[in-house]
Amino acid sequence: MSVERAGALLDLGRHAEALEVLGAVPGAESSAYALGLRTRALLGLKRLGPARESAAAMRRIAPHGEWGYRLGAIVERSMGRPADALALADQAAALDPQEPFTHQVAVLCALDIGDLRSAGEHASAMLELAPDTALAHVTLARVQIASSQLVWAEASLRRALTIDSADDVAMALLAEVVAKERPEEARQLRVAALRADPQDVGHRRRVLSRGRAMALGGAAVTAGKLGLVGKFAALSVLSHAVRGQSGRLTLAVMTVIYLATFAVSRVRRRRHGRKLPPLVWEGTRADRRNADLLWLGVPAALVAVISAVVILVRAAAGVSPVGPVVWFVAALVVLAVCWRFRAGEVRDRALAEVLRDVWRAVVRTVSFNWQRRGARRRRRRGQR
Structure with missing residues (x-):
């Protein structure tokens, strides 16, 4: 019962309380599910070191479960280790290719190192598995933006907003896509994204943007x-x-x-x-x-x-x-x-x-740039 309560607290964004509840659960250290919730709570509190250890423990207990690898990829990405994150994300997708969220995390990790081919493949897989979710179309749009396919990205983001008109991430991305050609629409989209999630620091900053230039x-x-x-x-x-x-x-x-x-x-x-x-x-x-x-x-x-x-x-x-x-x-x-x-x-x-x-x-910035450069170098050697 306490584990379910911790999950409910996490869904409400009450990470510290969830972590406290999990700490009182007997045998939580030997439960992969409880460790997954603990990792999520630690991520929410930005305690990345303990989150990394928790995700690793989860993988040791359940080596064939994709969640531990997916959470590990999210932690590594947050710590500025894109190559390590991509390796874990690829493992998660291989373990459960029918889980849309494994592909979503893999897309983000692949984009971090500039692997557009891999990002496109994972985005297409996610869209095929979850065509009626806004997140699948937003994820595809990220790849299209990175590939400079702005017309297609706009279509994907508008499709996402058709599915979920309150998706603040889709609004914010669409604002960046149309900012150059339609600055007034971009401004309205940024305001709408801020109203949908007033606590998002990024939305508050972007609402001060002029076109594509930050006004800060x-x-x-x-x-x-x-x-x-x-x-x-x-x-x-x-x-x-x-x-x-x-x-x-x-x-x-x-x-x-x-x-x-x-x-x-x-x-x-x-x-x-x-x-x-x-x-x-x-x-x-x-x-x-x-x-x-x-x-x-x-x-x-x-x-x-x-x-x-x-x-x-x-x-x-x-x-x-x-x-x-x-x-x-x-x-x-x-x-x-x-x-x-x-x-x-x-x-x-x-x-x-x-x-x-x-x-x-x-x-994190130094680590990210170092790993990204190494990953790109290895990818170029593999393409020869």
Whole structure:
């Protein structure tokens, strides 16, 4: 009875309570089904390490059951290990090719490493098994978007919305597909997706989008727009700082460009906001404030890191690091101000928790890119 109660709690999104209930179930560690529920609860709480162990234990108890492999693939994917995730997803699909969700997870894993052929095969299999589910058409649309088949993707997503008119994921994806040609429709779709799931952070951010460009902006966006020029300028500033030279001209140019980009983006965001329903615009207040703070926080973090490197280099060389120390302290003050004025859900999070999540995101990104590159290299060798 407690196991069924845990499943019901998971369906309601009450992961912590479900985990507590499962902890009180005698012999839960030897039940594949209970371990599956435990893995789901841990995933919901973003406790990926324990979730990985739980999924592995599930596979040991039930080596021929697909669920343990499917959940393992989801965990590995969440940890930024696309090659490991795809291997588990393929095993799940091989163990139970008649289960639509094994193919759905396999599609996502294949797309992560850019294997469009495999993703297409799994998407077609899922659609054949579950043609009357919106998720099957959304999954096929993801492959079509990745393959630049936007007309077909639009048709798939509209079919998904015919089946389930409240599917917020289908709305959000369709908005991205039609954004370039029909920005007003894209805006309406993003608002509808947000109304369907107001707690989704991605929907709140996307509703601030103009066409395909995010209206939030930030240092990363600016650097991306500048491309090689921005990277060269950043390296130039770092090189001057390490060698004790000023590099003031480069720094001044970068600052002017950055401030101009911020000003333009905020004007455009305000114009975009007038086209949104007033309550929706008001509901994004916290996201907008946090986005503005990122424009201060990201450069301050970069200055703090660069200053710390310069301080260490100069100290090792026996050179006075007074200037970099001043920059380092100033950057910390800016970061403290940004932290003080943060808004929304972020205010409820401890600094240690945020830093931990940032570190995990960095590790996950590095791991993801490394595994994806290796998987693509092996795939190319196999095609020769």
